[in-house]
Amino acid sequence: MLPVAFCERMRSLLGDEEYDKFINSFGETTERYHALRINSVKASDDISDRLRNIGISISGDDNSGSNAAQIQVPWEKNGYYYEGDVAPGKSPYHEAGLYYIQEPSAMAPVHYLDPKPGEKILDLCAAPGGKSTQIAVRMGGSGILVTNEINRDRARILSLNIERLGITNALVLNETPENLANVFEGYFDKILVDAPCSGEGMFRKNENASSEWSPENVELCGIRQKEILDAASRMLLPGGRLVFSTCTFAPTENEESICRFLSGHPDYHVADIQMFDGMDHGRSEWISDKCIQACGLSQEQESSIRAEVNKSVRLWPHKLRGEGHFLCVLERDGELIDRTKDNYVPGGRNLAAKKEIQKLFWDFAGESLSFADEKEKVLTSGLRLDGTLFMFGEQLYICDSKMPGIHGLKCMRPGLHLGTIKKDRFEPSHALALAIKKEDAKNTISFAEDSNEIRQYLNGQTVKCSKDAPKGWTVVCVDDYSIGWAKQAGGVLKNHYPKGLRINY
Structure with a gap:
């Protein structure tokens, strides 16, 4: 009413x-209209095939009589309509960050x-x-x-x-x-x-x-x-x-x-x-x-x-x-100035973490991540890790060297969360798993979107894998898209999917 x-x-x-x-x-x-927006930061060229598997067509070639003009949101090149009886929010693709409803x-x-x-x-x-x-x-x-x-x-x-x-x-x-x-x-x-x-x-x-x-x-x-x-x-x-x-x-x-x-x-x-x-x-x-x-x-x-x-x-x-x-x-009114060489940072720059803390991360990165240029700190996908590493409580973050300082501000997330410092070791964050791509990790395992294994993983359960799989930190993927961390040992993936995000299927 x-x-x-x-x-x-x-x-x-x-x-x-x-x-x-x-x-x-x-x-x-x-009729009510529903739409999602493809996250082109993560999604690759095969995203239309992946979405078709869960009942969403974004290309107009599904023989349903639809066309691209009807499917695409006119003012957003990555936005697409979908039918109301489809539930993209329940797919593991959603948890992998491939789209936003x-x-x-x-x-x-x-x-x-x-x-x-x-x-x-x-x-x-x-x-x-x-x-x-x-x-x-x-x-x-x-x-x-x-x-x-x-x-x-x-x-x-x-x-x-x-x-x-x-x-x-x-x-x-x-x-x-x-x-x-x-x-x-x-x-x-x-x-x-x-x-x-x-x-x-x-x-x-x-x-x-x-x-x-x-x-x-x-x-x-x-x-x-x-x-x-x-x-x-x-x-x-x-x-x-x-x-x-x-x-x-x-x-x-x-x-x-x-x-x-x-x-x-x-x-x-x-x-x-x-x-x-x-x-x-x-x-x-x-x-x-x-x-x-x-x-x-x-x-x-x-x-x-x-x-x-x-x-x-x-x-x-x-x-x-x-x-x-x-x-x-x-x-x-006025004209924007070119500030590419402007070093002004509101609130001052974030102070870099101590060298021994940074070393814990780079030791982990050397063991677990794949670099296109290790000296320049560029991962295989092109993601750069050459910013400022700094501590936010017990958490290690990385940000652009010109990212505004967080002193005096109520801050929820000051950049990319790399992980947690636990005494003399580094434990990678869920945010890092979602930010990197499969090719950025040395150890990966991928499950299909409709598999029992990916649902077991998202539910927080341990998942079996090959006993020949490399030990250590492993990026879990859904159809080759990163979704979280696990630690492999003895043919079992110890689950590191965050407890607060786990899903009961």
Whole structure:
């Protein structure tokens, strides 16, 4: 049951004819759209064959009458629709990080953020991690991604998804936007603000979203969004790009949030962008007189801001294959400077671990990992381990030498977790297993996606193997994709899959 106040507001905004089309999209018989996004950091060219084995076609050649245009999410080259009776979240491929299950419309903001390798990017309101991992894939492991979530429990989920997809260049934080602004002022090339909102666009997917909705919460979200955007604006470089997005229909949280922001930040403008079929422009006529008055705008300023707001984008569930979303591409006036030789690091650099600790890791690496260039610390797949090795508690991490320092920040994951130092030995982390590829490990064993062995492994059981298999640390794979560690001895794989991630099949 949709909230009455919500329905009344939407009818008033849309008019009877458009409202009927809109509200019909919430009917029980209306098709819902499901999608996943291929993690091209891990997945290889055979991914279409692998997914076909679990009932998902991404190539349009499965003789079902489908074609690539119907299968692919228009605004995400790695995004693909799948039928609702398929359960990709239950496949071992999911645990191996080969894809991220993500609502189709939710993939649009990162398309317009347009991340590139080498950039410094902030995802300010990042949990559960769909957009952060989407950004990371576009960055290709090069550059610095700071991904933040204010809620600690949700920040843990964010950190786990960064790990699952094998992301190596992310700093995961659990901070307030205001605290981040004090540390990272004028630092980022691009910022995504997927703002907390009333979630009206999720009413079709999540029954709790409608039961928890209230007009008062809509107003509170609008206020909080202003605070978040104000903090974000301090962290963006001149010439940088800030994408604001929500999953709600409320003008208070969409067009009016952009109006409030532009009125207080005259050095920002809304970028002209190319929209996809089914997308609509924002509706500046929905900005209330109350909002205009609160912003203290003259008639000339109001006219200018309304024209800017009209360049924002709305995604409607009755017009495209996805849920309701809003986004706006904001750019700061000026020109981005070339910072390739800039050595500035917010918070100072992370201090390198003691030599004896680093030696424990490199001894392990020499025994267990395969290098294309050991001197340059480049693994066979091309993954580089030439960053700064440093301790975070008892855990050893590696990060880019220019990764911001974590002193004074609530940090969940400060780079790639290599493993744990236990007295005089090193034990590799689950994150390292997911970050490397099969060819990077000297000892590997691979099981089929539908095998009993891979399910036994993910359940935490010991798994039998050949007695002739090499002893020591072994990367377990599902169809040649790394999924975790085991230690082989006497024809048995001692399971090192994390207890908190184990699955009961």
